[in-house]
Amino acid sequence: MADQSQTRRVSFFDTTLRDGEQAPANAMGPKDKLDLALRIEDLGVDYIETGFPASSPSDFEATRLIAKHLTRARFTTFCRAVSSDIVTAVEAGGTANHQIQIAATGSKMHCEHKRRITPRQAVEEVVEAVGLARSFGVESVSVGIEDASRGEEDLLRPMTERAIEAGATCFVVADTSGSMTPGEYAALIRTFRAWAPSPIRIATHCHEDFGLSTANALAGLVAGADEVQATLGGIGERAGNTALEEIAALLAYKQDVTGLHTDIDLPKMYEAYGVLRRIVNLPEPRNKAIFGTYAFGTAAGIHQQGMLRNPATYEYVEPERFGRQRSILIGRHSGRSVLRHLLDRIGHPVDDGQLDTLYRIHIAEREGGDCEDLDVLQARLQRELKGCALEAI
Ligand code: MN
16 A cells, blocks of 8 residues: 555545535534534544525525534535625634635636626626625635536636636636536646645545446546545435545545545444434445445345455455444355355254254245344354254254
């Protein structure tokens, strides 16, 4: 593994409470947002977006509470490029430790069909809003460029350069509609980097519509972005956002090939996800990377044979690093050899006929679900075969 001092640290921006919350069925009250924000802060995230204070009294209160209780992370508020949104955000959270993120209109299509403004107006409103936020004493002012992935250079470039002159400190390059491939997104980040050199910060914001939000974010980071916007479990608009746990895991495992590292506390992520799931009543997905019920489980006999000898045969991502446990589930896909392995393990070697009988009773014809945990089956076999002559089974 590469030495951390040789790699660039990626900073994390959590938008579970804003982009995640704005998706259908994910509404959270102020107290819930505070609970979750403290969990997320504990993971080592750098920025936590509290919501959109001007949009509702609930987001205003959530911002007020989170601003008061965070001890290490900065909080970010989402504002349109209008003065009343910025005034409200500052009323809610003050200026200390506060990053204001101003939503900018990044494509002519959005200018014409959504906003009904000219590209020139789209630039001017951002320049004014950045200046206003800075004039209040907010030191960190980010421009979140909506639909940047479908934007035109003659809109995006003047917007970026003039916002920097007005005091913007960060640009969020949003693939709002989830339209890009990793190669395209990397090129877009390089373009922005040329317009906004360091120490101006660049953040990724990717959507999952093609299932590429993590791949795109990684490509953007490798191409030079400083920060990744992500949500726990990838919740967010439509198909969702870059999943925090996926990008954190990738950065932890792939330091050598990416030249990047993360300080995210990997074992704590799953518990934070549990808090989110309880708040928004989200069932645990079966197969999601890192967080899925069976993300570290297998029911296939061919895999199990290898894993019982050495888990590394089928596990590249290790459950222990994420506070998870490996599960080997025995069912009709498991075959007889796993059963033989278990019987050997508990000191009951059997011949082929006896194995067939035990297989029929305990696996093929067992009632109650299509598979059960290896440890549960082992305990039952131990209990039932204890002192039992093999001929009697
Ligand atoms: Mn978004």
